[in-house]
Amino acid sequence: xxxxxxxxxxxxxxxxxxxxxxxxxxxxxxxxxxxxxxxxxxxxxxxxxxxxxxxxxxxxxxxxxxxxxxxxxxxxxxxxxxxxxxxxxxxxxxxxxxxxxxxxxxxxxxxxxxxxxxxxxxxxxxxxxxxxxxxxxxxxxxxxxxxxxxxxxxxxxxxxxxxxxxxxxxxxxxxxxxxxxxxxxxxxxxxxxxxxxxxxxxxxxxxxxxxxxxxxxxxxxxxxxxxxxxxxxxxxxxxxxxxxxxxxxxxxxxxxxxxxxxxxxxxxxxxxxxxxxxxxxxxxxxxxxxxxxxxxxxxxxxxxxxxxxxxxxxxxxxxxxxxxxxxxxxxxxxxxxxxxxxxxxxxxxxxxxxxxxxxxxxxxxxxxxxxxxxxxxxxxxxxxxxxxxxxxxxxxxxxxxxxxxxxxxxxx
Numbered sequence: 388x389x390x391x392x393x394x395x396x397x398x399x400x401x402x403x404x405x406x407x408x409x410x411x412x413x414x415x416x417x418x419x420x421x422x423x424x425x426x427x428x429x430x431x432x433x434x435x436x437x438x439x440x441x442x443x444x445x446x447x448x449x450x451x452x453x454x455x456x457x458x459x460x461x462x463x464x465x466x467x468x469x470x471x472x473x474x475x476x477x478x479x480x481x482x483x484x485x486x487x488x489x490x491x492x493x494x495x496x497x498x499x500x501x502x503x504x505x506x507x508x509x510x511x512x513x514x515x516x517x518x519x520x521x522x523x524x525x526x527x528x529x530x531x532x533x534x535x536x537x538x539x540x541x542x543x544x545x546x547x548x549x550x551x552x553x554x555x556x557x558x559x560x561x562x563x564x565x566x567x568x569x570x571x572x573x574x575x576x577x578x579x580x581x582x583x584x585x586x587x588x589x590x591x592x593x594x595x596x597x598x599x600x601x602x603x604x605x606x607x608x609x610x611x612x613x614x615x616x617x618x619x620x621x622x623x624x625x626x627x628x629x630x631x632x633x634x635x636x637x638x639x640x641x642x643x644x645x646x647x648x649x650x651x652x653x654x655x656x657x658x659x660x661x662x663x664x665x666x667x668x669x670x671x672x673x674x675x676x677x678x679x680x681x682x683x684x685x686x687x688x689x690x691x692x693x694x695x696x697x698x699x700x701x702x703x704x705x706x707x708x709x710x711x712x713x714x715x716x717x718x719x720x721x722x723x724x725x726x727x728x729x730x731x732x733x734x735x736x737x738x739x740x741x742x743x744x745x746x747x748x749x750x751x752x753x754x755x756x757x758x759x760x761x762x763x764x765x766x767x768x769x770x771x772x773x774x775x776x777x778x779x780x781x782x783x784x785x786x787x788x789x790x791x792x793x794x795x796x797x798x799x
Contacts, residue, residue: 417777417798424581424632425641425798427591429761430519431754432511433475433624434599440471447618450483451490451606458607458615465619470721470742474622474749477507477599492606495666504601505540511625512537512546512597513553519593519627520554525638527554529591530629532561534580536572536596536753541664550595569660570719572596572753573626574783574791578648580630581793590631596753597625602669613673620720622749626757642764644796647695651688652787656680660786677719680788682726689731689780692794696778710734713767713779713797715759718745723784740766756783767799775799 419425438446444462453459482503488494512535520527533556535547545564561583568575573596580592600621607615634641659674674680689709696707709731718724718741728738740762748758760781767775781793 417796419634419641419644419798420646420796422585422632424584424630424645425634426643426645426760427629427631427634427639427641428519428523429757429764430515430517430522430627431624431758431761432514432518432626433748434477434507434511436477436479437473437475439473440466440469443474443619447607450480453607455607455609458609461609461612462607462615462619465615468721469620469749470746471620471622471749472746475624477503477601477623478604489604490606492608493667497602497664497666497668500601500604500668501541504599505542505546507599507601507623508537508540508597508625509546509549509553511599511623512550512595512627515597515625515627516550516554516593516595519595519629523629523639525591528557530554530556530560530593531587531590532563532580532583532592534563534565534576534583534592534594536565536568536576536594537598538567538569538572538752539597539599539602541566546597554593567662568753568789569662569785570717570750570752570755571783571785571787571789571791573756574717574781574793575650576753577628577630577645577756577781577793578650578791580628581645581648584630584632588632592630593627594630595625595627596757598752598754599623603671605667611670613671616673617671620750622751624748624751624754624758626754628757628760641798642767643760644798645793646796647692647794649688649692649790649792651790651792653680653684653790656788657786659788662786677784677788678722678726681723681784681790682730684790685727685730685782688790688792689782692780692792693778695794707778710737711776711778712737713763713776713795714738714741715756715763715779715781715795716741717756717759717783718742719750719784721745727782756781764799767797770799 486499547562547564576594580594583592661672663670714737724738740759744758779795783791
């Protein structure tokens with residue numbers, strides 16, 4: 388069943404089950420491994436404003452009063468090359484009317500941007516979490532832990548406490564706040580949620596990610612080319628999953644097992660993705676060699692994760708090859724996906740879910756891996772009758788350069 392978002396009403400799950408003749412309980416599903424963390428539900432939420440990619444350039448140029456034809460032409464080329472079709476954004480004409488200094492070059496606007504971003508990310512996180520809890524089907528008070536991920540807000544206390552209050556969670560809920568991890572933050576959150584779930588019997592972990600591009604918004608400048616890349620590629624939104632081990636039969640419906648997780652950084656690459664907070668907001672610089680750095684190291688990293696498949700199957704399984712797996716890869720951009728596909732010699736459909744998430748939402752930083760997982764869930768459910776792939780990898784890359792990888796097992 389597809390994930391629930393903020394536009395679904397409380398009866399959507401029951402309606403889907405009635406239409407499908409009883410829902411997931413009627414399907415033949417793999418049994419989860421005792422003690423291993425599983426994903427029990429998934430949800431998402433977005434700002435109200437959606438921007439078709441073909442409309443972005445005119446709006447951005449108009450709203451920032453840019454008169455540089457070179458900038459406009461370059462942004463048009465970038466928008467075509469990203470493969471993005473639609474994105475959601477917190478930024479709006481109403482915000483720019485209220486804060487005209489945001490479109491003024493060199494203005495110290497970090498205070499104003501945080502006034503916008505802090506409540507916006509918690510609002511999206513709350514709606515995504517409610518959608519996820521609604522799909523899960525148990526009371527919010529059964530949540531024992533929160534892992535909250537964002538690179539888009541700065542304050543004390545953090546968004547994790549605001550989220551717990553908005554959801555009406557118990558005041559003894561265990562909270563973990565993960566700030567400024569960038570694009571690999573969602574996969575890191577999964578690794579942390581997995582560890583909590585497997586080491587605290589009976590726990591149910593709500594992992595929520597929420598991001599907005601407000602902190603990096605500024606008028607275009609040809610001397611800051613990465614700003615144009617960001618304008619052409621990044622979007623806003625939130626996602627949530629509930630993670631727990633030993634799911635309750637008849638009450639919970641796990642669809643993915645988090646079997647094994649690894650984080651690894653590439654020495655000497657900390658300047659390839661560089662983000663600095665300043666009076667204008669956050670400035671990013673992206674090295675042109677990022678896809679090549681990933682290409683040079685990805686096969687060894689994936690082999691390390693895949694080696695655990697045989698161990699998990701008690702040595703009763705032959706070595707898996709890359710095309711034997713399903714792939715949930717954070718779509719940092721089309722160049723990264725293309726490099727990964729060619730390096731690992733993946734068949735074209737293997738990264739289809741990643742490409743679709745990029746097309747529909749853009750790069751939404753830490754959230755995007757969950758949009759990919761939503762499409763992967765639908766793909767695996769459709770392949771259920773065909774004995775679809777049992778094992779797969781979730782991968783994300785970000786500042787460091789940091790690789791996050793999770794060996795997953797489909798329960799669909």
